[in-house]
Amino acid sequence: MASKKTSPLASLNFHSPWDEKTDPIWPCSSFNLRRNIEGYLFPHKLTKARAQKLLKALQTSLLSASELQNPYYVSSESLSLEEKHTLFEHFLWKKPLRGSDLRYGFVLEDTSRFIAQLNLQDHLKLQLINVDGMWAEAWNLLEQIEGHVQETLPFAFNSDYGYITSDLLQSGCALEVIAYLHLPALLRSPRWSDCLAALKKKRIQASGLFTFNTYPGDFVLLSNASSLSISETTLLQTLHETAFDLSLKERQQRLLIQRAKPVKFQDQISRTLGLFNHAKQLSTLEALNALSQMKLGIDLGWVEGLYDETINSLMLSVQKAHLKIPEPSIKKKTKLISQIRAEYLQNKLKHVHLTL
Numbered sequence: 001m002a003s004k005k006t007s008p009l010a011s012l013n014f015h016s017p018w019d020e021k022t023d024p025i026w027p028c029s030s031f032n033l034r035r036n037i038e039g040y041l042f043p044h045k046l047t048k049a050r051a052q053k054l055l056k057a058l059q060t061s062l063l064s065a066s067e068l069q070n071p072y073y074v075s076s077e078s079l080s081l082e083e084k085h086t087l088f089e090h091f092l093w094k095k096p097l098r099g100s101d102l103r104y105g106f107v108l109e110d111t112s113r114f115i116a117q118l119n120l121q122d123h124l125k126l127q128l129i130n131v132d133g134m135w136a137e138a139w140n141l142l143e144q145i146e147g148h149v150q151e152t153l154p155f156a157f158n159s160d161y162g163y164i165t166s167d168l169l170q171s172g173c174a175l176e177v178i179a180y181l182h183l184p185a186l187l188r189s190p191r192w193s194d195c196l197a198a199l200k201k202k203r204i205q206a207s208g209l210f211t212f213n214t215y216p217g218d219f220v221l222l223s224n225a226s227s228l229s230i231s232e233t234t235l236l237q238t239l240h241e242t243a244f245d246l247s248l249k250e251r252q253q254r255l256l257i258q259r260a261k262p263v264k265f266q267d268q269i270s271r272t273l274g275l276f277n278h279a280k281q282l283s284t285l286e287a288l289n290a291l292s293q294m295k296l297g298i299d300l301g302w303v304e305g306l307y308d309e310t311i312n313s314l315m316l317s318v319q320k321a322h323l324k325i326p327e328p329s330i331k332k333k334t335k336l337i338s339q340i341r342a343e344y345l346q347n348k349l350k351h352v353h354l355t356l
Helices: 047-061 081-090 133-150 192-202 231-262 263-278 284-302 308-317 320-325 339-348
Strands: 028-035 073-075 105-110 114-118 122-132 176-183 204-207 220-223
Touching: 028 133, 047 073, 047 081, 047 105, 047 114, 047 133, 047 320, 081 231, 122 133, 133 231, 176 284, 192 204, 192 284, 204 231, 220 231, 231 284, 231 308, 263 284, 284 308, 284 339, 308 339, 320 339
Parallel strands: none
Antiparallel strands: 028 122, 028 176, 073 105, 105 114, 114 122, 176 220, 204 220
């Protein structure tokens, strides 16, 4: 019998940062740095030969970076569509990858917190996920990786616009920072409209997981609307202060709920547990919204038999590509994925009970 092919993304599941204990309101942040190499056109304008030459140079540089733990390269063509979707889910990208091309690829490493996108919208996009709240250390690490690449591959820079990217608004320092906040109490309070108005004045975007229109799982993603005409220091400080302020407002709302124990919130969490115990099918959106209620219940002290980091991990594992990894019945199409998702969560949450 032929041995089973190992996915090039296998380490994402063995070293997932989503299994670690994090802040219940502000579980993670993402630092994204875009760069283009001097003397090369943007990726979509490159000839195949030039694109492959640049890809090789970027790959060689990143694989020799001492700041990365056992880095490895994954070509686009080696990944199935499902595996590309796994990357989209794991790194919380806004848009999934489409197609396969020899001219682009990825560099990952063992912690599963870092990925470099090579030759996609820009020549290089470095992304680092931070789950311990230590922004200074995370940004310093990303700068060191960037500096290592720049030693052999000078970046395109303009005295008026800063670092040049394919999106003018993301030029300048070319840094995008995203803070992922779980705000179920604040989103349901009258204060949220004032919060949105304040964010607009600061030119900070508030979007949802994988979408700009809703907030699946009650997660709000704060990010800078532009990196043009702003320094890295100012950008980081503004985002951090804003995320901290919203986290504090969410904590205040939770304390009010904890003290008053309104029937509305008790009923929502009770119904959610009933949903997990008895549902035969669950969509991704239904699962994320229900898990959000459990996550809130844990922090309020109303749910026992479950940890916050378990919920964080489940929010990833119930998504389509991740759910398919351990479930051969999905690949054989003997069951709908919504059925598998419901059964999976029922099994994972079978020891959960309420203290209301």
